[in-house]
Amino acid sequence: MKKIRGYLLDLDGTVYRGEKLIPGAKEAIEVLRGRGRRILFVSNKPLYSRRDYAQKLSRLGVPATEQDVINSSFVLARYLAKEAPEARVFAIGEPPLLEELKAAGLKLSENLEEIEYVIAAFDRTFDYRKLTIAFQALRRGAHFYATNPDRTCPVEDGEIPDAAGVIAALEATTGRKVEKVFGKPSRYMVEVALEVLGLRAEACAMVGDRLETDIRMAKEHGLTAILVLTGVTGPEDLRRSSLQPDHLLQSIAELPELDLELGGGG
């Protein structure tokens, strides 16, 4: 059995919840880093930049740089810049996504005549005007990509509608299906993560709180799947699901112990 050399760590519900670190997260990550494990933070949220995430982690006591983080908007922008450099793009999304696209050399446009790609994302400023521009561009044949497939996003006092609402509104009105979704559980996310870590899938474990994204991605792409119970998934959800992790932890605090088994003494 191949030893685990790197960990993909989900953020919200795994490393922190809102503005609070999960107890023991800081120490667990220190121990893993001390053993030479490579750590990459992996988020589906296109609402913040990689730098924002790195700053937040550092502020909470887990030192991190931009290079230690990937999210769905980064993966999408990187892919699109390779597939169609300087493409004209219309995105239903918030400013950090738009900045990410521009930084990758893509051109933002609201001109129906020239839009080649429509991007559906988590967008708290989603409105009928944006829906109509995307609808018209898709009707004229633009490609249809999305950052992440999440139904909801956890917030302090519950959940709010995520990118799935935007994707569904466009699918239902245009009669088209989204072509590619870049966040977890997609292979695009895995490919970028492995490239950044410089490791193969068999040498990596994904640690997260969501069955449909974190655990599904690991199971479908050859990573070891580790579920933590500090986020949206409870023991009852797990019993009812056909998606089962390889390992179950109460929280990330238990990860160093499991790592001794998975990766050896370092």
Next chain:
Amino acid sequence: MKKIRGYLLDLDGTVYRGEKLIPGAKEAIEVLRGRGRRILFVSNKPLYSRRDYAQKLSRLGVPATEQDVINSSFVLARYLAKEAPEARVFAIGEPPLLEELKAAGLKLSENLEEIEYVIAAFDRTFDYRKLTIAFQALRRGAHFYATNPDRTCPVEDGEIPDAAGVIAALEATTGRKVEKVFGKPSRYMVEVALEVLGLRAEACAMVGDRLETDIRMAKEHGLTAILVLTGVTGPEDLRRSSLQPDHLLQSIAELPELDLELGGGG
């Protein structure tokens, strides 16, 4: 075979297109009325009141009163007022729908604690704020109704996203399914139409341009189905569809001739 005594006439694409009557519509309706046929105009659009429609028809040369028209918002408001008088309702919709609900005695609310019904409708002022209120109310158990199931609405220079986008966004983010949809092809629309006309389904024909709404409703509820080719459906769409009308007309102008066959000399 039961004789046809009443006609349900779709509006946009059947009686008029935008601001222009379909050639021969005025004369056809005059002839039918002269033979004693009962005429009811039936629209899925919740963007205007019945009075608006009556005024538009009269202005275009087809005299009509409020009582000659039903649309999806009228049917929904009437149903809801019977099922749950004075219920607290949150509607994603435009002012004419909100007025219709208030006129039926329902109470509009944005208070999550008290919303009992969420209504999804065609709404050109749809935004994330409304999506979130509806999402939260549905998560707390509110009923989930919709005015009409249309994907798109024809406008002068093409089509724009209709209520299907709002329904889909709510279904995708909440994981719930819409419980009742009141426009064509629903039985609610048929029931109100037959009640207003004072006729049974076998004595009525539905004339419209859409297979999925007009023709489906007729076929599923025992009305004679008449398709006109002056709207969204072309001969090629018809060939490819499993939904087939009982009669096919180039336009409503041919209806008086067909009526002689269906209803007799009057």
